[in-house]
Amino acid sequence: MVIPTRPTYHHGDLRNSLIQAALTLVAERGVEGFSLREAARMVGVSPSACYRHFADREELLAAVAHEGLDALAEEMRLAAASHEGPSAFDAVHRFWDYSGAYLHFALAHPAHFRVMHSIPKSEHSRDLMLPRSPAVLAQGAMDALVTSGVVAPEAAGRALLACWTSIHGLASLAVAGQLPLSDELTLEAALDAVLRTAMLGAGVEPALLPPEHPLPGGVCPGLADLVRDPPTVPA
Helix, strand or coil: CCCCCCCCCCHHHHHHHHHHHHHHHHHHHCCCCCCHHHHHHHHCCCHHHHCCCCCCHHHHHHHHHHHHHHHHHHHHHHHCHHHCCCCHHHHHHHHHHHHHHHHHHHHHCHHHHHHHCCCCCCHHHHHHCCCCHHHHHHHHHHHHHHHCCCCCHHHHHHHHHHHHHHHHHHHHHHHCCCCCCCCCCCHHHHHHHHHHHHHHHCCCCHHHCCCCCCCHHHCCCCHHHHHHCCCCCCC
16 A cells, blocks of 8 residues: 655545645654644645544544554555465564564654554544554464464463564664664664564574574664763763
8 A cells, every 4th residue: 555655635535635734744743743723724725624524633643543554554464475374484474574564664654653653542533543454463473473383372472562562662763763774774684683582582493584684793773873982971
C-alpha cells in the first residue's frame, strides 16, 4: 500500500484530504501541535465541513493511525512473502522480515509512525485505530517460532517483548534523528545488532539467523561519539 507523502487535496474526497493535511501538520509540529480547524484551513473548507467526517482532532488522528497500521501490515506481508513456509528457517526469517519492514516503514513514513504510537484519550478513538494488523502478524510470527521448536513456549512472551521493544526503540531513535545512520551504518547493521541480540537471548539457534551485518567498528552508534571526548569538569 502506497501512502502519499505530499497532500493532494480533492474536496470530493474531503476525508482523505483532511488525513493528508493532518500528516503535513504532524510532520511540522508534532502530534499535539495542531487543531482540526487548522486542518480545515489547509484544505480550504470551513471547520463545520470537517464534522461530517470527524468529531474532533482525536478522531482525525485515529484515522491517520488506522491508515498507517493497514499500510504497515501490508508492507510486512510483502517483505515476508518468500518465507511463508512452516519450517524453523522460514519462521525465523519471517520474523526478521517483519522487523525490517517495521523499521523501513518508520523511516519512510515518520508522521504516520508518530501518530500510530500516540495514545488516544478516548476509547472510541482507540477503537477507530483498529485493526491492529501489525500486532496480529507479530504475534503470529512468534507463535510460528514456538510451533517450529525455535523458541520454548514458556519464553515466547518475554521473547516477543524483547524483540518488539528493541525494534520499536531502534525505529523511534532513527525517526527522531538520534541514530546517526549513514552509508557505513546501514539499516541492516542496526537491525542486526538489536534483533540478533534479542533472538539469541530467546534461545534461537545462531545457525537459523541471517548472515551477520556487523556494526562499523563494533561500537554503539551515537553513544560512541558522546563518550569519546568527555567534557572537562571544573575542579
